[in-house]
Amino acid sequence: MASTPPSHGQPHRTPPQQHGHPHVHPVPRHPRLDPLADRYAARTHGMKSSEIRALFSVVSRPEVVSLAGGMPAVTALPLDAVGSMIGELVSGMGAQTLQYGSGQGDPRLRERICDVMALEGITDASPSDVVVTVGSQQGLDLVTRVFVDPGDVVLAEGPSYVGALGVFQAAEARVRHVPMDDDGLIPEALEQVLLECRANGDRVKFLYTVPNYHNPAGVTLSEPRRQAIVDIADRYDLLVIEDNPYGLLGFDHEPHRALRARNAQRVVYLGSFSKTFSPGLRVGWVLAPLAVREKLVLATEAQVLCPPSLTQYAVARYLDTQPWREQIKLFTELYRERRDATLESLDALMPPGTTWTRPDGGFYVWLKLPHGLDSKLMQPRAVGAHVAYVPGIGFYADGSGREYMRLSYCYPEPDQIREGVRRLARVIEVELDLHSTFDAVDTGTFRAVGRPGTAPGTIVGPASSDRIEDTHP
Amino acid sequence: MASTPPSHGQPHRTPPQQHGHPHVHPVPRHPRLDPLADRYAARTHGMKSSEIRALFSVVSRPEVVSLAGGMPAVTALPLDAVGSMIGELVSGMGAQTLQYGSGQGDPRLRERICDVMALEGITDASPSDVVVTVGSQQGLDLVTRVFVDPGDVVLAEGPSYVGALGVFQAAEARVRHVPMDDDGLIPEALEQVLLECRANGDRVKFLYTVPNYHNPAGVTLSEPRRQAIVDIADRYDLLVIEDNPYGLLGFDHEPHRALRARNAQRVVYLGSFSKTFSPGLRVGWVLAPLAVREKLVLATEAQVLCPPSLTQYAVARYLDTQPWREQIKLFTELYRERRDATLESLDALMPPGTTWTRPDGGFYVWLKLPHGLDSKLMQPRAVGAHVAYVPGIGFYADGSGREYMRLSYCYPEPDQIREGVRRLARVIEVELDLHSTFDAVDTGTFRAVGRPGTAPGTIVGPASSDRIEDTHP
Secondary structure, three states: OOOOOOOOOOOOOOOOOOOOOOOOOOOOOOOOOOOOHHHOOHHHHHOOOOOOHHHHHHHOOOOOEEOOOOOOOHHHOOHHHHHHHHHHHHHHHHHHHOOOOOOOOOHHHHHHHHHHHHOOOOOOOOHHHEEEEEHHHHHHHHHHHHHOOOOOEEEEEEOOOHHHHHHHHHOOOEEEEEEEEOOEEOHHHHHHHHHHHHHHOOOEEEEEEOOOOOOOOOOOOOHHHHHHHHHHHHHOOOOEEEEOOOOOOEOOOOOOOOHHHHOOOOEEEEEEOOOOOOHHHOEEEEEOOHHHHHHHHHHHHHHHOOOOHHHHHHHHHHHHHOOHHHHHHHHHHHHHHHHHHHHHHHHHHOOOOOEEOOOOEOOEEEEEOOOOOOHHHHHHHHHHOOEEOEEHHHHOOOOOOOOEEEEEOOOOOHHHHHHHHHHHHHHHHHHHHHHHHHOOOOOOOOOOOOOOOOOOOOEOOOHHHHOEEOOOO | OOOOOOOOOOOOOOOOOOOOOOOOOOOOOOOOOOOOHHHOOHHHHHOOOOOOHHHHHHHOOOOOEEOOOOOOOHHHOOHHHHHHHHHHHHHHHHHHHOOOOOOOOOHHHHHHHHHHHHOOOOOOOOHHHEEEEEHHHHHHHHHHHHHOOOOOEEEEEEOOOHHHHHHHHHOOOEEEEEEEEOOEEOHHHHHHHHHHHHHHOOOEEEEEEOOOOOOOOOOOOOHHHHHHHHHHHHHOOOOEEEEOOOOOOEOOOOOOOOHHHHOOOOEEEEEEOOOOOOHHHOEEEEEOOHHHHHHHHHHHHHHHOOOOHHHHHHHHHHHHHOOHHHHHHHHHHHHHHHHHHHHHHHHHHOOOOOEEOOOOEOOEEEEEOOOOOOHHHHHHHHHHOOEEOEEHHHHOOOOOOOOEEEEEOOOOOHHHHHHHHHHHHHHHHHHHHHHHHHOOOOOOOOOOOOOOOOOOOOEOOOHHHHOEEOOOO
């Protein structure tokens, strides 16, 4: 048995346990075995590291072009002005900004939030219906805690936001995906899933949907479908969680009218300042009917007591004193340029059989590989070629999505994007060559999406995306 | 049926529903009935508004002396220096401070946190074992989510921190209180409760304890008992959650050695900057063994993605550049003065039969009313007399504690404290007079605590505090 080298400047300590030496509190033979393994809560079994977190160390290497992260371009903010503003909030109002606040959130910020939501047609919201949260992630977690018991069914688009799937897994919900196409969630598919759930006796607690510039699919729910979804919610007594972090980041349109603007009683709305101002402040919100809002406040008090005061005052002051609408316009121009660089490069460089969505807002393109390729298996080769993406399986609760990947254009500069797409195209070509050596590639069995000249309305998700995955142990 | 008066400047709208008028989506007859009442999660049944929140509107009235809130004296901070420091963090480092960070928290802050814990004898903590949280409240919520299934038993002092009870109720845990006296949690009582739980087949997931300057009891776990508690944890395979927001706020001593310093594997440590710097930043942490830490990171990613970057950078920079040890000394001198004002006034003014603890650190005095009085029933009269406190029942999961109240001296100035105690003493006297009119007051049946000249070691909690309350529906 090799002895441990002595620590520099410290006496050599005897190892705490030696074979045959009796000890009152024996150190386990295999110290990596978890002595607490038998006492974790059932919900921990569904917790797993996301595909995105696994990429963190890769993404931070300077030679890698990351099309993986969803980090907004915060350096486009007027940092000096924002810094002065926040500094003055502490110097001049420290008694408030450094002190505890209310669990529901600062009343002045909740008023400003109602102004922001009015841009999407929500004109009947009262500040008393708003709960400020630590990012909209906490909003979704609170809504889930308030509604979901283990085994309950949650409906979500296929693919769906990875952070939402993490919340649903931690709540031991069963996630059932509903297919999308270029016009977003398909109402007929939703209705069919609801009928099947009814036949199964499933307790469907809500539909979780990202109607605008979907993460990761990059598509937007069309206007006619918005009304159709709300009508289905009425007919089937369905609660809808409308998650809308990107709604003000459209490139070509005025903001779409929110689902919440069409139905105040059946839609719980989640908003965020992470994409319109700063994610480092972690300020989001929930707009909910009174009875739900009351439960959300109790749940957030148990979770964090209250959101940080300083960051809430910072957002409220920013909305009061800075040209925030013009700043959003500046952000969208910057993201449009990056979207253009992405789509132009994809059009120019991707091998046949590769397809992708064409977002008109937000951060993401959803790309489908030629038939037979697997984005997860391909990932090490991509990282070796210094380009990163998020494999599609992270966006499904049921293990599907292996032929997909998410490309983010929000953070890298256009030239980096072009270089990243060039590297990615090369990786795919090499993969195709390897693949065709062993197997004939059938490029005719998948349904193409978004490729210029392709008919719209085709399915974004894999054929298996409407299967139920029971994440309940 | 009275018609609704028209809104000023708006056309008079027809009420949306009239008797006998068919409607596709009828508005409920009783709009205050919650249409979603049948679909909330089971955990919501245990959620209720805390005694403290109910006091918020009262406390904010300027004529009321509030001995209710636990707000630190943040205006004693050097606000100009802190404001400049935070402003510069945004202006100069906006790309980091306004951006997403890691779920586990900023590595530099985690290093500084290890420096802070070293003051309490925790010298073996690695930054990689620390998880930064949105206040230690989130830390406790995460630990509870990782360990507690519905029906599991959590041990907690009686009385216990109201915010912890809220977490345990939301997790559908059964809370079993363990009695304290002037030397804190009673080891023999803990052992007895553990034996009873073992006999009952209860799954005891952990002991939750606030060893220093207890909230609300104001007492501190003695040195010999610290070792006794850790020994019991070893013998009974018990996990201990050590919640220590006040540990550096002792008036007369060097910091007590943490339970975690005595046992790294059985103690999960919760820390906070809310009382040593600012609660409005909501920065706390958990120090946990590796396997637990990994689960905590997954749980916090599902809950908030990551803690706010700006507030983390603010705390790390504050610890790096400001005289934070001297600031803590300044805080403790200020709180000692207020503690003295409280105890002197209580000694001088309280009617016989009233007893209280004598804290040597922290924020709180725990007061017991003369036999027969009820702090909750007395509360309206106290508010009428312009003094506020928190009734004792908020600090028990089992409905006991009605004869107790928590008095906080952290926020009001000494003169306000004296006036508040004077008003409170008068309210108690009037209550006693009323009471004696109807019933003979027996001042001999309670066990006195802390009254000058009283023997130490008597029970802080009510006799019923070791009953199990099953909060599982």
